[in-house]
Amino acid sequence: MPRLAYVNGRYVQHGAAAVHIEDRGYQFSDGIYEVVTIVNRRMVDEGPHLDRLERSLSEIEIPMPMTRNVLRMVMRELVRRNSVENGLLYMQITRGVSPRDHKFPDPPCTPSVVMTTRKANFAGHSKFSDGVKVVTVPDIRWQRCDIKTISLLPNCIGKTTAARAGAYEGWQVDADGHVTEGTSSNAWIITKDGKLVTRAATHDILNGITRMTILRIAKEEGIEFEERAFTVEEAQNAREAFTSSATSFATPVVQIDDAIIGNGHPGTISTRILESYMAYCTGDAAPEDDHDAASA
Ligand SMILES: Cc1ncc(COP(=O)(O)O)c(C=O)c1O
Missing domain, CATH: 3.30.470.10 (Aminotransferase class 4, branched-chain amino acid transferase, N-terminal domain)
Incomplete structure (x- = not known):
């Protein structure tokens, strides 16, 4: 066809x-x-x-x-x-x-x-069961990263650097040493005391739709979360990490540069979030009201 x-x-x-x-x-x-x-x-x-x-x-x-x-x-x-x-x-x-x-x-x-x-086939992908490596790259973008512009050259450079380093994604780092987000995903960590952390949705990042859904899931499931900046060092010492987007869902991160995260396997909270997100996608994935569409 x-x-x-x-x-x-x-x-x-x-x-x-x-x-x-x-x-x-x-x-x-x-x-x-x-x-x-x-x-x-x-x-x-x-x-x-x-x-x-x-x-x-x-x-x-x-x-x-x-x-x-x-x-x-x-x-x-x-x-x-x-x-x-x-x-x-x-x-x-x-x-x-x-x-x-x-x-x-x-x-x-x-x-x-x-x-x-x-x-594309999303189910059963090894990145979900094994986790992935990310590398840090400088964030060289402009000051309106909240706009989903097609102007993606810095993201392309960052993703290429990551791929050449054998990594799935590049996590971009601002001038203060804080992670902003991935080149095509949002960055998350889980602290030693089990708190989910992701950067606040300012002009510094794209407010991912997956990000927003994950925050809602966290709220529903009673997972504590904080929207704040975190350093590369904090991420490398985190209990767990993952990276989220419409196409990577919530992919567990098991290595950041040379640092192994946790025990090197997807963590329990990341896995739970991924499973809940998958269930959300396959279940009632919040389509818009068909009535609206019919009345267009
Ligand atoms: C820079 C950037 N951040 C975050 C995301 C995640 O957004 P979403 O969850 O809407 O796919 C993307 C997706 O393309 C992106 O390009």
Whole structure:
């Protein structure tokens, strides 16, 4: 069955999908994106992803290209047409096509919308049972990391450094020696007294949708947590650690640079959080009200 992409109002063959060379996303990274996990044909945390997408757009003054309900219908239609049982949906919105000029076009141009899907199998992955290594890399990004911009070069550099060091992820470290987040995930530790710690959602990090769901799970399950900065040294001496995102869920971290975390195996609290998160994804993954979608 052909794999389709959605490009500006049309479902087209993935391999033939294209955008204009003067699209500001291509020229200036002038756009934002979302990655949504699909489990059992349903999008996990669809509503919160749309909330963040709307926020990212408004922070950089790109208008919503269509109503939220229509956007959601297109997302679901692409998943349906591509028969994605499990996998992910990638959605990118840029400011649109305009003659190359740094300043935002006035009047605004029409935003470009691209969506693709990819099939993936999440269950039974060894990273969940064995844990992964992360390495620390300098955080060389800008001061609005809360916006999910497509401008990801520093993240790409950090992830490449990590991969070359045989690590799954790079945890970025700010000028004060505190971990901000992974290059494509949020960073977590569990202190010796069993407290879950992750950096507060300021402009320094992307407030992960998975992060927010994990915090809610922690609250529901009575796991104490704190949103604060932690140093690399504190992380290396933590009882447990993990890294979270829509595609890595809550992947246990068993090594940070040369330091082995705990006994070198995924810890009990991390494992419990991962299991609860997985159960959440396969169960009632909080889809938006279908009534809203139907009334679009
Ligand atoms: C820099 C960064 N932080 C955190 C995350 C995790 O966000 P989410 O849980 O919404 O996937 C991502 C995901 O791509 C990311 O790129």
